Amino acid sequence: MYRINDISIEKDLIDRLLGCGTLVIADATEKPGMLLDDVPRVDTVHRTIQQLLWEQDDGTDDGELPPGEPPRGRRR
Template sequence: MAYPDDLLSDDEQVVVHKHPHWKMLFFPVIVLLVVVGGGIYLATLVQETEWRTVGQIAIAVVGGILLIWFTFAPFVRWRTTHFVVTTHRLMVREGVLKRTGIDLPMSKINSVRSNQSLSDRLFGCGTLVVESASDEPLEFDDIPKVEHVRTVLYRETNDDPNDDFAPKQAR
């Protein structure tokens, strides 16, 4: 089973499954290009010196550490962050070594709203704010197509057939 299918109950279905918006990877890609370009440039500079081998090893080690820290780690963090709306709950899972998660039943969600800055609107993402029975609203940043997710989440919270206040369907 694929994630999050192994976490679902028998009658639960995934409605929306998203990772954070790809804009989170913009600066890691810039770092990748700068480190690779800078490493190639520095390697050509030390090619003509007598300490060429030591210089190339030092450049490779420093470049490798920078790439792991500033490119590979953010990519893995992005890939292992899941925002999932099911027919019964809202689930958020994030982390690689230390995994954290939030499960919020649909019946506990009071309101859903979204915020988008100008850059968020250009990229097609935004912040989703979910108010529940808890004191603090939950904010989820960089949700792709946040308006669609907000609409789906609102629809799922209000389409509960066991809810006395849900709109009745015409017969």
């Protein structure tokens, strides 16, 4: 989770009718983002992943906490 840089969704007309969509997950590398096609309730999944990313954010400009890194004090 700490490597995710961007997350977005794509839905065409058929996806909207079926209640699914494509989840696009990207990190800061040169590689294209990972596409997860036909994700049911993609809006809910997108919102949940964003919430998980936000909860892992340590409040600094360098992004989320890498695994095993101790939490830092929040700036006020």
